[in-house]
Amino acid sequence: MTSLTLTITETLRYRGAIGQWSWVLHRLSGLGVILFLILHVVDTSWAVFYPGEYIRAIAEYQTPLFTLGEFALVAAVVYHAFNGLRIIFFDYKPERWRYQEIAAWGVLAATAIVLVPVFLLMFGHVNEFYFGDEPGNVLSLGEVLGGQIRFVVGMGVALIVALVLSALYGAIRGEREEKAGPSRFEGFWWSFMRISGILIVPLVFGHLVLMHVLQGVFDIQFNAALAEHAAVGAVGMGVNVTGTAVEFVADRWNTLVAGVAIWRLYDGALLALVVTHGFNGLRYVFTDYARNETVKRGLVYLCFIAGLVLLVLGAGALLISVDDTAIQLAQEAFQHLYE
Ligand code: HEM
Numbered sequence: 001m002t003s004l005t006l007t008i009t010e011t012l013r014y015r016g017a018i019g020q021w022s023w024v025l026h027r028l029s030g031l032g033v034i035l036f037l038i039l040h041v042v043d044t045s046w047a048v049f050y051p052g053e054y055i056r057a058i059a060e061y062q063t064p065l066f067t068l069g070e071f072a073l074v075a076a077v078v079y080h081a082f083n084g085l086r087i088i089f090f091d092y093k094p095e096r097w098r099y100q101e102i103a104a105w106g107v108l109a110a111t112a113i114v115l116v117p118v119f120l121l122m123f124g125h126v127n128e129f130y131f132g133d134e135p136g137n138v139l140s141l142g143e144v145l146g147g148q149i150r151f152v153v154g155m156g157v158a159l160i161v162a163l164v165l166s167a168l169y170g171a172i173r174g175e176r177e178e179k180a181g182p183s184r185f186e187g188f189w190w191s192f193m194r195i196s197g198i199l200i201v202p203l204v205f206g207h208l209v210l211m212h213v214l215q216g217v218f219d220i221q222f223n224a225a226l227a228e229h230a231a232v233g234a235v236g237m238g239v240n241v242t243g244t245a246v247e248f249v250a251d252r253w254n255t256l257v258a259g260v261a262i263w264r265l266y267d268g269a270l271l272a273l274v275v276t277h278g279f280n281g282l283r284y285v286f287t288d289y290a291r292n293e294t295v296k297r298g299l300v301y302l303c304f305i306a307g308l309v310l311l312v313l314g315a316g317a318l319l320i321s322v323d324d325t326a327i328q329l330a331q332e333a334f335q336h337l338y339e
């Protein structure tokens, strides 16, 4: 952990040096996005496997804590994307290196220029939801934190499993010094991080524009009026109780264009790229800071296992998709959501 301390102290010592700050911001923004991604892929799979839980997860997104997180998430994605493109540019054009400092400032400026209108549009949705004529129902902070505790436990269990596996491996094979220096394996990942980064830009920006700017997280699940009808047991009384988040996902995933489920393909490509890129990035961060061989190997296992689990879960949900039973279960769960 000494190099973690070094990162912090050196960053503070060299305050003002834009290169160092860009590196820290790139790392922090990548870590923030991957933390969200873990919750997000698990949550999304619930639309198929546990529809009632998905309804609840989206209701948790429609609370002040997640609203703040949503602004931070969008800022992190935009900064990380622009700065990632800057890194890629100078990797391929090292002869332009003398411009790297100005480019780092350019990234900050471009991030601010994009975020101002985006935040204004997002704030329009926030304002309407919390302060409009018919404000939405909001779960309490306790309910939201209660829902997230499962993720903390899950991540803790995954970490313990990975460390135990690493200790077992060490006990059986004996501890050996890892080969230092460039290898074909690392060369592959170096290129993968750059190519995947470029491919992710249009996919993740398209996803975010749709989910935040055009319609907003508050429209994924109809909230206020529907909840009122549902609370008085409107089902079967002629009121059409529709508009749960599970129906929103079903609509998108079951849309066919020329016989092709285009949104499933889109989400599948996004899933494969962001999970692989994100977990390999996490591996870089872990291996930078872990000194003990067993811990370091355990953390690498953790990245591999967690990435694989998310890929299988996300792809499973996409392949199975949402059916009528899931929609019905979601509608029933929705009626008791704000009781
Ligand atoms: C708060 C912000 C976000 C919201 C509200 C949101 C919403 C959604 C929704 C409703 C779906 C379900 C499928 C669909 O309708 O297409 C979905 C799927 C997905 N989202 Fe997001 N998204 C957000 C941010 C992100 C970000 C930043 C990433 C990438 C880092 C991302 C990656 C994905 C992936 C990979 C899937 C497919 C998951 C699967 O296959 O099970 N999302 N998102």
Ligand code: HEM
Binding pocket: 023, 026, 027, 029, 030, 031, 033, 034, 037, 077, 080, 081, 082, 084, 085, 087, 088, 190, 193, 194, 196, 197, 198, 200, 201, 204, 274, 275, 277, 278, 279, 280, 281, 282, 284, 285
């Ligand atoms: C939006 C497009 C993106 C671009 C252009 C991009 C680009 C990059 C680049 C060039 C690197 C440096 C790789 C290296 O050091 O060899 C990187 C690292 C990283 N990326 Fe991304 N990335 C993008 C999206 C994402 C997403 C969605 C996540 C999270 C799921 C993520 C998480 C990370 C992490 C954790 C690192 C490691 C940071 C470090 O070593 O300090 N990136 N990215």
